[in-house]
Amino acid sequence: MNEALAFPDLLRLIDERSAAFRAAVAGAPDLGVRVPTCPEWTLWDLVRHLGDGRRSWAATVAAGPDVPGRLPSPGPAAPEERAALSAWLAESTRLLLDAVREAGPDRGCWTWWGASQSPRTCGAVARHQLQEISVHTYDAQLAVGDGQPLPAVVALDGVEDFVFTVCATTGAWPHEPAVVDYHATEGRSWRVWLSGDGARAARLAGSDTAADVSARGTASELVLALYGRRPMESVDVAGDRRIFDRLFAWEPEV
Incomplete structure (x- = not known):
């Protein structure tokens, strides 16, 4: 595999992009606004998707390489109230980072990309999680009228x-x-x-x-x-x- 971001950098950037996502959500006048790049979703739907997804991947990483598929989010469900929702989202990120950090970059992990050129490791999961969080951060920023380029x-x-x-x-x-x-x-x-x-x-x-x-x-x-x-x-x-x-x-x- 070609040279990639170092594992500590991946974890740091996941944290940074997650904070940028929460900042975009905090600046929204209404969580019911539509997300132009995900038109079937409101901003609240996007927040729920991102938080549930990070909790699901945290559980999958923590379970080890022998699980037969991605595990469901263990909950709790995303709350409706804005301050509680932001705290729930921050906790979702923490759970993911803790699980990946504990596992380390080289431990095996279930992934959906078995036929690709990426390894089926926790490091590769972290790499792809950074991209999913970053693209959804753009989605959230666009929903509140200020889509920013991804950091280079x-x-x-x-x-x-x-x-x-x-x-x-x-x-x-x-x-x-x-x-x-x-x-x-x-x-x-x-x-x-x-x-x-x-x-x-x-x-x-x-x-x-x-x-x-x-x-x-x-x-x-x-x-x-x-x-x-x-x-x-x-x-x-x-x-x-x-x-x-x-x-x-x-x-x-x-």
């Missing part, structure tokens, strides 16, 4: 986590083989190869072979586009744009 250090790791964890698979690509590049203006690039063998990814140091399609933007712009928070037209796309349409519609069998 988070977003750079986020593009890499996406191509290794979400995109990479052994499920057969059902179209003609293709090469896809992602270029962050901060100076890092990645390549994804799509074929009958699935999708394989690597950080790109330089290549004499041109990609069939590429996307270029800040790391934050790329992450938000990859997670469907912004259209691909928000970044500079060169080459066969149909490949991105096919890639985002692809649901590989593994």
Whole structure:
């Protein structure tokens, strides 16, 4: 696996992004406002989703590598009152951080990404949790009218986590083989190869072979586009744009 953020940095950034999420929620005039990037949810629904999800992952990590699937949130349920809700959300983050810190980065853990290039470890869970929390922080900020770019250090790791964890698979690509590049203006690039063998990814140091399609933007712009928070037209796309349409519609069998 390519170099990633160090484990202590992942935990620190999870805490920081979680605090930013709570700050966005605290600034909302009404928790019933709709979340533009998750239009079926109110801001309260988003808070409940984030808190329940962190409690669920905390329980899953704490249970060890032999659990057959992700465990449900052990509760308590998200309260309605705003101050109590903020405290419940902060406790959800603490439970996740405590569980991951206690387990350590190398211990095995159940994950949904078994066919990807990311390891099934607590460190990989922490890495992906940082991205989920960061993208939902953007969602919450947007709901109150002030969507902020992801911090560059988070977003750079986020593009890499996406191509290794979400995109990479052994499920057969059902179209003609293709090469896809992602270029962050901060100076890092990645390549994804799509074929009958699935999708394989690597950080790109330089290549004499041109990609069939590429996307270029800040790391934050790329992450938000990859997670469907912004259209691909928000970044500079060169080459066969149909490949991105096919890639985002692809649901590989593994």
